[in-house]
Amino acid sequence: MDETTRQKLMHVSVATLATALFKRGLRNQVIQDVRPIKPKGRNMVGPAFTLRYIPAREDRNQLAEFRNPAHPQRVAVESCPAGHVLVMDSRKDPRAASAGDILVTRLMVRGVAGVVTDGGFRDASTIGDLDIPAYHNRPSSPTNLTLHEALDLNIPVACGDVAVFPGDIIVGDADCVIVIPQHLADEIADEAVEMTVYEDFVVEQVKAGVPIIGLYPGTREEHALAFANWRAQQGR
Structure with a gap:
């Protein structure tokens, strides 16, 4: 397998991968x-x-x-x-x-x-x-x-x-x-990495007392702006 993909998959959760696969209609992969x-x-x-x-x-x-x-x-x-x-x-x-x-x-x-x-x-x-x-x-x-x-x-x-x-x-x-599935591995790895970055941001926000509605999933502009600032500060 592609080594870059391998490294990405080393740092994401099975739960996140399951969600990425579910978006593509694959429900029974765990x-x-x-x-x-x-x-x-x-x-x-x-x-x-x-x-x-x-x-x-x-x-x-x-x-x-x-x-x-x-x-x-x-x-x-x-x-x-x-x-x-x-x-x-x-x-x-x-x-x-x-x-x-x-x-x-x-x-x-x-x-x-x-x-x-x-x-x-x-x-x-x-x-x-x-x-x-x-x-x-x-x-x-x-x-x-x-x-x-x-x-x-x-x-x-x-x-x-x-x-x-x-x-x-x-x-x-x-x-x-x-x-x-082998033919989906590269794109799933890319998406899972992005999902993981956002989820790390969400966890910090929730621990700080931010309500979950509009944050996870992100549907409010205020959270999108906060995430962009957080990501720049984190270098991710």
């Missing part, structure tokens, strides 16, 4: 029931690289499967490009883990920007201490083989009721994760 294991103090930003799980069948999913060098989960960990976000479709089922701390550590070492599942992670507390953003539904100890079969790499998937296409831009903050 991945549901997924949250950070531990906030990192920075956004997760990167193109999606996907892994799809299907329901496990006992004759196909025994522990011996992990010895197979072509096992899709292991291949995903070794092939997700640096700077991308590994997004796992685990059927919104956290009863069995999508991955554990060893695989997520490997993703971190390889320079992957983050990892998201609508299922759960085992060793979640350890993953939370790693220097890689990780988002899931809740901790889960059983191996994925008990309920999930890793099947497909880098295809369109569903994650938390959101369609995710390879290359879509994934942004996660301290609250949740949103999916930005």
